[in-house]
Amino acid sequence: xxxxxxxxxxxxxxxxxxxxxxxxxxxxxxxxxxxxxxxxxxxxxxxxxxxxxxxxxxxxxxxxxxxxxxxxxxxxxxxxxxxxxxxxxxxxxxxxxxxxxxxxxxxxxxxxxxxxxxxxxxxxxxxxxxxxxxxxxxxxxxxxxxxxxxxxxxxxxxxxxxxxxxxxxxxxxxxxxxxxxxxxxxxxxxxxxxxxxxxxxxxxxxxxxxxxxxxxxxxxxxxxxxxxxxxxxxxxxxxxxxxxxxxxxxxxxxxxxxx
Amino acid sequence: xxxxxxxxxxxxxxxxxxxxxxxxxxxxxxxxxxxxxxxxxxxxxxxxxxxxxxxxxxxxxxxxxxxxxxxxxxxxxxxxxxxxxxxxxxxxxxxxxxxxxxxxxxxxxxxxxxxxxxxxxxxxxxxxxxxxxxxxxxxxxxxxxxxxxxxxxxxxxxxxxxxxxxxxxxxxxxxxxxxxxxxxxxxxxxxxxxxxxxxxxxxxxxxxxxxxxxxxxxxxxxxxxxxxxxxxxxxxxxxxxxxxxxxxxxxxxxxxxxxxxxxxxxxxxxxxxxxxxxxxxxxxxxxxxxxxxxxxxxxxxxxxxxxxxxxxxxxxxxxxxxxxxxxxxxxxxxxxxxxxxxxxxxxxxxxxxxxxxxxxxxxxxxxxxxxxxxxxxxxxxxxxxxxxxxxxxxxxxxxxxxxxxxxxxxxxxxxxxxxxxxxxxxxxxxxxxxxxxxxxxxxxxxxxxxxxxxxxxxxxxxxxxxxxxxxxxxxxxxxxxxxxxxxxxxxxxxxxxxxxxxxxxxxxxxxxxxxxxxxxxxxxxxxxxxxxxxxxxxxxxxxxxxxxxxxxxxxxxxxxxxxxxxxxxxxxxxxxxxxxxxxxxxxxxxxxxxxxxxxxxxxxxxxxxxxxxxxxxxxxxxxxxxxxxxxxxxxx
Numbered sequence: 001x002x003x004x005x006x007x008x009x010x011x012x013x014x015x016x017x018x019x020x021x022x023x024x025x026x027x028x029x030x031x032x033x034x035x036x037x038x039x040x041x042x043x044x045x046x047x048x049x050x051x052x053x054x055x056x057x058x059x060x061x062x063x064x065x066x067x068x069x070x071x072x073x074x075x076x077x078x079x080x081x082x083x084x085x086x087x088x089x090x091x092x093x094x095x096x097x098x099x100x101x102x103x104x105x106x107x108x109x110x111x112x113x114x115x116x117x118x119x120x121x122x123x124x125x126x127x128x129x130x131x132x133x134x135x136x137x138x139x140x141x142x143x144x145x146x147x148x149x150x151x152x153x154x155x156x157x158x159x160x161x162x163x164x165x166x167x168x169x170x171x172x173x174x175x176x177x178x179x180x181x182x183x184x185x186x187x188x189x190x191x192x193x194x195x196x197x198x199x200x201x202x203x204x205x206x207x208x209x210x211x212x213x214x215x216x217x218x219x220x221x222x223x224x225x226x227x228x229x230x231x232x233x234x235x236x237x238x239x240x241x242x243x244x245x246x247x248x249x250x251x252x253x254x255x256x257x258x259x
Numbered sequence: 260x261x262x263x264x265x266x267x268x269x270x271x272x273x274x275x276x277x278x279x280x281x282x283x284x285x286x287x288x289x290x291x292x293x294x295x296x297x298x299x300x301x302x303x304x305x306x307x308x309x310x311x312x313x314x315x316x317x318x319x320x321x322x323x324x325x326x327x328x329x330x331x332x333x334x335x336x337x338x339x340x341x342x343x344x345x346x347x348x349x350x351x352x353x354x355x356x357x358x359x360x361x362x363x364x365x366x367x368x369x370x371x372x373x374x375x376x377x378x379x380x381x382x383x384x385x386x387x388x389x390x391x392x393x394x395x396x397x398x399x400x401x402x403x404x405x406x407x408x409x410x411x412x413x414x415x416x417x418x419x420x421x422x423x424x425x426x427x428x429x430x431x432x433x434x435x436x437x438x439x440x441x442x443x444x445x446x447x448x449x450x451x452x453x454x455x456x457x458x459x460x461x462x463x464x465x466x467x468x469x470x471x472x473x474x475x476x477x478x479x480x481x482x483x484x485x486x487x488x489x490x491x492x493x494x495x496x497x498x499x500x501x502x503x504x505x506x507x508x509x510x511x512x513x514x515x516x517x518x519x520x521x522x523x524x525x526x527x528x529x530x531x532x533x534x535x536x537x538x539x540x541x542x543x544x545x546x547x548x549x550x551x552x553x554x555x556x557x558x559x560x561x562x563x564x565x566x567x568x569x570x571x572x573x574x575x576x577x578x579x580x581x582x583x584x585x586x587x588x589x590x591x592x593x594x595x596x597x598x599x600x601x602x603x604x605x606x607x608x609x610x611x612x613x614x615x616x617x618x619x620x621x622x623x624x625x626x627x628x629x630x631x632x633x634x635x636x637x638x639x640x641x642x643x644x645x646x647x648x649x650x651x652x653x654x655x656x657x658x659x660x661x662x663x664x665x666x667x668x669x670x671x672x673x674x675x676x677x678x679x680x681x682x683x684x685x686x687x688x689x690x691x692x693x694x695x696x697x698x699x700x701x702x703x704x705x706x707x708x709x710x711x712x713x714x715x716x717x718x719x720x721x722x723x724x725x726x727x728x729x730x731x732x733x734x735x736x737x738x739x740x741x742x743x744x745x746x747x748x749x750x751x752x753x754x755x756x757x758x759x760x761x762x763x764x765x766x767x768x769x770x771x772x773x774x775x776x777x778x779x780x781x782x783x784x785x786x787x788x789x790x791x792x793x794x795x796x797x798x799x800x801x802x803x804x805x806x807x808x809x810x811x812x813x814x815x816x817x818x819x820x821x822x823x824x825x826x827x828x829x830x831x832x833x834x835x836x837x838x839x840x841x842x843x844x845x846x847x848x849x850x851x852x853x854x855x856x857x858x859x860x861x862x863x864x865x866x867x868x869x870x871x872x873x874x875x876x877x878x879x880x881x882x883x884x885x886x887x888x889x890x891x892x893x894x895x
Contacts, residue, residue, distance in 0.1 A: 014266070014270070014283040014284075014285060015283070015285070015517070017273055017279040017280045017282075017283050018280050018517050019278075019280065021519065022280055022517045022518060022519065025517075025519070025523070026517055028569070028571070029287075029515060029568065029569030029570065029571075030569060031569075032569040032570075032571060033566070033567075033568070033569040040601060046601055048601075059279070059280075060273070060274045060279065088569075090285060090286075090287055090517065091285070092285065213271065214271060214274040214275070
């Protein structure tokens with residue numbers, strides 16, 4: 001196998017309704033259309049060597065930071081690879097960054113996520129009070145229906161930070177003066193995973209806070225927890241350091257072929 | 260008049276439904292055109308769930324052809340699942356297209372493609388959600404023309420009250436012709452309202468407008484006559500036939516969905532029509548004559564389609580794909596082209612002969628030899644003569660044995676139950692055949708690691724076939740025969756475990772029979788079923804036999820009269836005024852031949868037997884060989 005590439009991609013807008021399986025089919029087809037020299041597994045029914053890293057943003061949740069790894073049979077320039085794959089994917093599935101894999105496991109670097117939760121129509125004052133109650137608690141037991149049935153777990157400890165972000169306001173000028181609250185949270189990846197909807201459940205439990213319309217959730221970033229900022233760092237930086245190249249640098253000299 | 264996108268309102272509902280991606284559109288190769296720049300706007304509907312409807316070839320072809328026309332726009336709409344239907348009703352969101360999420364009622368034409376009658380209730384849901392009156396007679400000038408096509412449209416009588424119009428046969432040219440009639444009428448300022456538009460469409464004899472025909476009945480319920488009720492309307496409406504498929508190489512840019520669908524492949528029709536003459540097969544009767552697409556056009560379409568879609572499977576479609584005059588060269592040419600690219604080729608293979616195995620071997624060069632399918636259809640030699648499926652037991656055993664010795668481990672055999680003149684012994688013959696297949700296979704391979712699955716469907720007599728006069732077997736009989744077959748296979752210690760059996764109970768076939776050969780009086784049943792909550796009748800988890808029977812009773816419709824009653828030669832059939840080109844006397848003669856076990860050869864290779872289609876329709880058989888070859892793609 002010539003090379004392994006690490007890809008950061010986004011799912012945006014109406015494509016947030018794609019499931020993980022939908023994305024995986026779309027990527028396989030895009031790879032074929034883009035004529036990327038993807039490696040195939042050996043065996044009875046060969047599959048393209050594409051693996052999805054970390055836990056996928058759920059169906060209905062947008063993301064600016066999903067990751068996959070793809071093996072190619074000849075060396076590719078990450079910048080050109082990014083452009084080719086991005087052009088081939090439907091708009092809304094957008095390739096943001098491609099680096100050549102350095103050592104180590106990317107999955108191990110995805111320690112936490114930043115989530116943004118827009119709550120159209122929610123009252124900022126009530127939301128603020130609920131957030132404070134949430135943060136003041138040591139432990140908040142929530143229930144979620146999983147494949148293994150109803151699970152009960154703590155939604156508090158994994159939440160490293162939870163704030164009402166700027167931009168939350170009563171927007172003047174709009175009909176019926178719709179207010180909108182934007183929550184921003186950094187959540188540590190744990191088992192079972194604590195997801196933004198678990199945090200919303202927590203807010204309901206501690207303060208009886210319930211948004212009037214479906215929340216719009218976006219994963220903004222994921223990566224290793226940077227203790228100075230309390231937020232994730234770019235997980236691909238380590239690969240860039242190791243391979244001294246990548247998307248942001250000049251095209252690698254050893255690149256051959258179209259990509 | 261600007262039409263706003265419904266998407267913002269729909270979007271708020273999507274987090275609350277299953278598989279929301281099916282409603283968002285944005286498929287690769289889909290088209291969104293400017294509303295105001297179009298003068299004729301089509302909403303195309305496949306009246307089933309998105310996952311079934313999206314891959315439909317008919318809709319994809321018309322979608323592309325119409326969108327290529329100037330000042331013409333086509334968008335698609337599908338049946339929404341009950342979870343979204345409930346939310347749409349609660350929030351007042353009307354039926355929408357998935358392309359630009361425009362309200363279906365704003366379009367000029369709502370074209371529905373009916374592959375099966377079981378989509379009728381879904382049509383009513385869509386009309387109702389769209390805000391279009393269910394009955395054609397209640398519609399006004401602001402409502403679209405509701406137009407049906409597809410195989411079920413060859414007898415649209417059960418849904419005649421809900422339709423403004425129907426077209427028979429190939430849609431490519433007639434869709435364009437209809438577009439031009441609508442355009443002209445609108446340009447003149449829509450004179451005479453929708454009635455005049457329908458009249459202009461009907462006059463040509465190419466579009467059936469049910470309300471321009473009156474049906475009269477005998478006292479005993481049989482139809483006395485069907486006649487035009489105004490001057491200028493032709494007595495019979497004719498089907499459309501596209502000649503020279505090379506001039507219509509669609510789809511060129513196949514739709515690639517984000518959601519998972521039932522066929523994840525790029526399909527190319529390699530020919531239309533079939534003259535094998537299987538008497539149960541409506542498709543074979545109504546799509547005559549055979550018109551082949553040339554090997555070079557097929558090659559070009561496959562190459563362009565794979566490139567435009569990224570699909571890793573290519574399907575070569577037709578009613579009997581191994582019958583293409585150059586199928587061997589097509590198979591070899593494509594296998595050469597795509598060798599080593601992880602692109603697989605598939606052929607719906609149904610013919611029972613050794614040549615089919617050569618093809619299957621060619622298509623499985625990369626080592627996948629899992630299963631092969633053959634369709635002998637009838638369990639006994641006599642039964643196969645009745646249905647004109649000319650396969651001897653010897654042929655079948657030899658073919659299947661060859662498949663096993665060449666490494667195929669699993670063979671699937673398709674049969675039907677409930678065929679005309681069928682007796683218990685004919686169905687038990689399926690067990691006999693399957694045992695012989697396994698026995699011969701074990702002897703030839705020396706291995707016990709081979710399997711045979713028999714898959715059995717219920718037979719439904721269809722309009723425009725020799726069996727249109729036949730009595731349909733009642734579901735008790737079908738279920739009893741299937742149970743006997745199952746018991747026989749289960750009791751077989753020697754071979755039983757190597758034989759699988761797949762089947763459905765006979766009740767859905769009774770409803771399908773009612774809808775297939777029904778007349779206008781059956782419309783009340785469809786409506787009652789729908790009002791009682793009937794949706795997605797093609798899905799076993801949604802289908803309710805009891806609901807259909809209760810509704811029939813309520814509507815005063817005797818289901819047995821429509822299904823299990825044999826018709827006389829001279830009875831006026833509900834579809835007699837709709838012309839598929841088949842000569843009625845020939846059909847009757849073929850029905851008599853069936854009863855007398857007389858077979859008919861394929862007219863591609865033997866003299867014409869006067870089914871009537873070519874002279875009536877002005878068509879001719881178009882087959883190769885062209886002698887041309889597919890070249891391997893050059894690697895850059």
